Amino acid sequence: MQGTQETTSPSAAYTRTDRTVPTRSPDRAAYDKELVHAILDQAYVCHLGFVRDGAPVVLPTLYGRVGERLYVHGSTGSRPLRMTGQAGPGLPVCLTVTHVDALVLARSAFHHSINYRSVVVHGVAHDVTDPEEKRLALDALVDHVVPGRSRDSRPANRKELAATAVIRLDLDEVSAKFRTGGVDDEPEDLALPHWAGVVPLRKGYGTPVPAADLAPGTELPDYLTMP
Amino acid sequence: MQGTQETTSPSAAYTRTDRTVPTRSPDRAAYDKELVHAILDQAYVCHLGFVRDGAPVVLPTLYGRVGERLYVHGSTGSRPLRMTGQAGPGLPVCLTVTHVDALVLARSAFHHSINYRSVVVHGVAHDVTDPEEKRLALDALVDHVVPGRSRDSRPANRKELAATAVIRLDLDEVSAKFRTGGVDDEPEDLALPHWAGVVPLRKGYGTPVPAADLAPGTELPDYLTMP
Numbered sequence: 001m002q003g004t005q006e007t008t009s010p011s012a013a014y015t016r017t018d019r020t021v022p023t024r025s026p027d028r029a030a031y032d033k034e035l036v037h038a039i040l041d042q043a044y045v046c047h048l049g050f051v052r053d054g055a056p057v058v059l060p061t062l063y064g065r066v067g068e069r070l071y072v073h074g075s076t077g078s079r080p081l082r083m084t085g086q087a088g089p090g091l092p093v094c095l096t097v098t099h100v101d102a103l104v105l106a107r108s109a110f111h112h113s114i115n116y117r118s119v120v121v122h123g124v125a126h127d128v129t130d131p132e133e134k135r136l137a138l139d140a141l142v143d144h145v146v147p148g149r150s151r152d153s154r155p156a157n158r159k160e161l162a163a164t165a166v167i168r169l170d171l172d173e174v175s176a177k178f179r180t181g182g183v184d185d186e187p188e189d190l191a192l193p194h195w196a197g198v199v200p201l202r203k204g205y206g207t208p209v210p211a212a213d214l215a216p217g218t219e220l221p222d223y224l225t226m227p
Numbered sequence: 228m229q230g231t232q233e234t235t236s237p238s239a240a241y242t243r244t245d246r247t248v249p250t251r252s253p254d255r256a257a258y259d260k261e262l263v264h265a266i267l268d269q270a271y272v273c274h275l276g277f278v279r280d281g282a283p284v285v286l287p288t289l290y291g292r293v294g295e296r297l298y299v300h301g302s303t304g305s306r307p308l309r310m311t312g313q314a315g316p317g318l319p320v321c322l323t324v325t326h327v328d329a330l331v332l333a334r335s336a337f338h339h340s341i342n343y344r345s346v347v348v349h350g351v352a353h354d355v356t357d358p359e360e361k362r363l364a365l366d367a368l369v370d371h372v373v374p375g376r377s378r379d380s381r382p383a384n385r386k387e388l389a390a391t392a393v394i395r396l397d398l399d400e401v402s403a404k405f406r407t408g409g410v411d412d413e414p415e416d417l418a419l420p421h422w423a424g425v426v427p428l429r430k431g432y433g434t435p436v437p438a439a440d441l442a443p444g445t446e447l448p449d450y451l452t453m454p
Contacts, residue, residue: 044327047285048285049274059347060345103373112369112376116272154421156337160335160337194381195447195448200435201431202431202432203429208424208425215418218422
């Protein structure tokens with residue numbers, strides 16, 4: 001998972017708004033664009049929230065990033081994608097990405113936690129109608145799963161492009177939130193006999209399983225041998 | 228992560244509703260309670276969606292399960308938990324849990340996919356006010372992170388219980404969705420020279436890092452040596 005070439009300056013940050021400043025633990029919130037991009041680029045799925053008939057709906061979906069734009073795709077018949085309308089007012093969404101990095105085990109039940117990194121994006125999603133933007137978005141979606149993969153696969157043809165709806169969400173109202181570090185137990189609990197500490201969660205590729213009907217002589221590409 | 232002792236019969240299933248039957252790929256949807264429970268019990272965080280000022284909000288959060296009830300906790304000052312009200316009408320929510328199990332690399336960009344398992348729960352969340360239910364919920368939240376851990380930590384005291392809000396969401400309108408298996412390429416693409424197959428994603432514990440101030444002689448518990 002990767003982004004495209006960056007033109008963001010290191011000091012660039014998203015502007016805080018009422019809904020991106022948390023009421024609790026504001027010290028765990030961040031608005032730095034590089035940090036936000038890194039969190040977005042390292043996850044496989046986002047959770048896309050929207051409102052239908054007055055009730056919230058949250059669906060997991062693949063996504064891709066091109067600079068300050070996120071793209072989500074799906075069948076032209078799927079419900080959220082039908083709701084964005086054709087050049088209409090768009091669909092208010094909240095797109096959230098979360099990594100669980102470690103379990104934090106405290107002596108007290110109360111101070112159990114996890115180390116995590118998350119990004120929450122608020123905004124209005126719009127249909128992508130420009131064919132060139134749609135192609136770039138679909139490349140970004142494939143490259144998000146495996147960096148560089150779009151150049152090592154057959155691009156979508158006219159029929160596939162027509163069957164695929166793509167929606168865009170600009171990175172504008174954005175915040176990151178995270179927890180790092182160790183255990184925060186109360187001083188009076190330190191002598192308790194319970195093990196306390198941090199349990200990292202391992203991540204990485206397992207052994208790739210080639211398709212049974214792979215063309216003879218097709219080697220495993222280098223980009224799949226990374227950890 | 229585990230559930231409590233099950234009394235669900237193997238054939239038990241959630242009743243389908245308009246919003247739990249997908250418009251696309253209905254063959255990938257399931258309503259079996261055992262399958263739903265397994266997906267719920269194996270994840271660390273859920274994504275909780277609700278509506279605020281007419282717009283969707285999706286936040287990652289820890290959760291626990293006791294039979295057919297899910298529990299989410301947080302500070303009594305946090306926004307979603309304030310919105311459930313005290314014995315009021317409750318907060319309409321959508322709670323979604325997703326596992327990404329493998330990357331599916333096809334010869335064509337269009338057929339790239341992931342193998343995943345997800346559960347979507349629709350319902351109305353209510354404050355838990357009964358002290359005994361609240362204690363059981365908090366145990367479930369800790370045991371969800373590490374099975375059995377609630378019996379190996381100091382339980383919440385009166386002050387901690389008062390600072391913690393717990394909300395309940397009944398498992399009633401529920402569906403699972405998943406993709407398993409291999410690559411679905413078009414017949415005319417099979418001879419293309421692109422590697423195709425499934426790349427599993429590894430999961431498990433890394434090496435636990437004990438707290439620097441751990442009481443002398445505190446051994447790493449057996450439940451942290453599992454894969």
